[in-house]
Amino acid sequence: MDEPALIRAAQHGDLDAFNRLVLAYQDNVFSTALRILGDEDLAADASQEAFISAFRGLNGYRGGSFRAWLLRTVTNACYDELRRRKRRPTIPLEPVNDEEEEIETPRWLADTSMSPEQRVEADELEHAIQHCLEGLPVEFRTVVVLADIQGLDYVEVAAAVRTPLGTVKSRLARARLRLRECLQGFGELLPDTFRLQDKAAPQPAGRT
């Protein structure tokens, strides 16, 4: 895929070219939205909105990482979605069945490439991490999703969340520390390589 050529064509209104870029990045965009929003339907809506906004605002792309630019767009779409959800706070945080009961192993965590046992373990670990992510304030969550899950560098994250670089570093540190504390409660789910120390997380002085 000649990405720069596709971007140039899309900037001139070539929808086919843009759709090839969509197919290349839609998993990245959807995954980011899912980690920030924690709900598959909302994440799908935000992803679709992000691609529409991206196409309409494509002339605002001035080079650099196109993936980072798209993730910035989906971050904005997620913020919009969260604002809407704040106005209408009736959406369940966990998938529920017809009887309004929480589904034990949600469909949105399923991965067909593993054995049933592996899948259960992976699902539970992923569920635990997602649970801890959702416990973070949204501004911390967004930074940690973009930096640690999507692998953007600090400058790209700062541009995506329109925040100074120093604030990004601070939020990332706090988010990692809070996640560490939260994940201690799921110690038995963590794989050996990631097993966290079974002790209370150190409390840095002056913590707020």
Add this chain to the structure above:
Amino acid sequence: MADPTFRDVEMLSTYLDGKLSQSDSVRLEARLAADPELDSILQDLSGARSLLRSLPQRRAPRNFTLSPQKAGVRPPLPRAYPVLRFASALAAILFFFTFLGNNVALPAAQVAAPALAQDRYASGGGGPATEAPQESAPIVGALPAPTPEMGMALAPPEPTPVPAPEQAKASSPAPFQAWQGALLGLALVLGGSALLVRWRVDRDFKRKTRNLQ
């Protein structure tokens, strides 16, 4: 040994990502070697980051490709389209103003003209009606008493009534000129052509992008 502060945690987090300056890294590594609590925080941050990085990328539940409707894309129009549209609008405007001029402004002027002529005639045949008494006032006492003959001569003549058929003719709308009809026809033809061009382009565009719907 001082308790680690949040400034230390931020430095450790930045160090973990390899974004700390060389000099700061050297200083921090020296502290890490001497301070197990600081090293423990570094391990915690590293563990949390590793777990986050281990999260699998979720697959999109459907394709998010855009249809022309979703993207708000309109087909490119031929260059003749804006010309046709502009010419059609211009012809319509010209027709409107000439029609307005002939049927509103002109009859009003034609109605006003006979009324003005009638006023002038009533004031004594010529100058304004107010001028005559002012000019004659100073010499009224010097003149002999008016005789019936003189009175007859000074009396204003009876206004001649304007014939009714002429009034009716003046207030009726001007006949529809042939060139106005041509202007109207031109506006309709050009406007219709613009709509036809647009419809054909839209139809062709829909056919071409049917697979994207």
